[in-house]
Amino acid sequence: xxxxxxxxxxxxxxxxxxxxxxxxxxxxxxxxxxxxxxxxxxxxxxxxxxxxxxxxxxxxxxxxxxxxxxxxxxxxxxxxxxxxxxxxxxxxxxxxxxxxxxxxxxxxxxxxxxxxxxxxxxxxxxxxxxxxxxxxxxxxxxxxxxxxxxxxxxxxxxxxxxxxxxxxxxxxxxxxxxxxxxxxxxxxxxxxxxxxxxxxxxxxxxxxxxxxxxxxxxxxx
Numbered sequence: 083x084x085x086x087x088x089x090x091x092x093x094x095x096x097x098x099x100x101x102x103x104x105x106x107x108x109x110x111x112x113x114x115x116x117x118x119x120x121x122x123x124x125x126x127x128x129x130x131x132x133x134x135x136x137x138x139x140x141x142x143x144x145x146x147x148x149x150x151x152x153x154x155x156x157x158x159x160x161x162x163x164x165x166x167x168x169x170x171x172x173x174x175x176x177x178x179x180x181x182x183x184x185x186x187x188x189x190x191x192x193x194x195x196x197x198x199x200x201x202x203x204x205x206x207x208x209x210x211x212x213x214x215x216x217x218x219x220x221x222x223x224x225x226x227x228x229x230x231x232x233x234x235x236x237x238x239x240x241x242x243x244x245x246x247x248x249x250x251x252x253x254x255x256x257x258x259x260x261x262x263x264x265x266x267x268x269x270x271x272x273x274x275x276x277x278x279x280x281x282x283x284x285x286x287x288x289x290x291x292x293x294x295x296x297x298x299x300x301x302x303x
Contacts, residue, residue: 085123085135085242088252088280095281106135114292117141121288124237134241137252139291143222144230146303149195151202151222153212155239156188185209188216198303205297211290218287220294234298236291252283 085106093100093110102108109122124138180186180196180203189212193199203209212220219239225231242252 083280085137088284089121092281092284112288114141114295117143117295119288119291121284123242126241136238136241137287138235138237139288140236141234141291141295142225143232143234143295143299145232145298146230148224148230149198149222149232149298149303150193150224151199151220151298152190152192153220154190154192155219156216157190158188182209185212195303201301202297205293205300208293208297211286211293214286215290218290220290222294222298232298234291234294236287236294252280 086102086104086108089108089110090100090102096112098110098112100108100110106123109120112119112121119139119141121137121139123135126134126136128134180191180200182203185203191199215236217239218236221235221237223233223235225233238252
């Protein structure tokens, strides 16, 4: 199931505007609380002519002051790094003292306003969304202009197409154009089943973006 095909099937079920061509270039624009919520692939240069593709969801928000936040994906080594950070002064914006260890213990968190980040992580909706997406990372960055525009981005830590895995449970394995055109009824039904397995993963991914938006706007910055 290619990214374009999966996103097309998702749009058919949930609505929104889909922009897609022949390659894995599909962009789906949904609406949430009168904000555009966009999901597509971010293509990263991996060197030597190779590229990696990461799923990415973005939503804009207006905050009272500039704010930067990065919440990394869960890593086995992060618990040890966080133990070190607790014992030393804050290093380059990293901190481990945000409470809710069930969420933060295996994630590295970097921000420019730790007290506000503690408030952000006080959101139960955000903590649950982070627990549901352990292999995804979150960033909040100021945008252009002086009106407080910020961009929230949720992205897969691992590439969607790589030898290291599926990028976090997306059930994508390339294009199936031949099956779509010439496959038997059984093959067509299997393709549809695989597409439906994509839906819950996308739901959790988008819920995380929405939860971040809700958490950073819950209290004034």
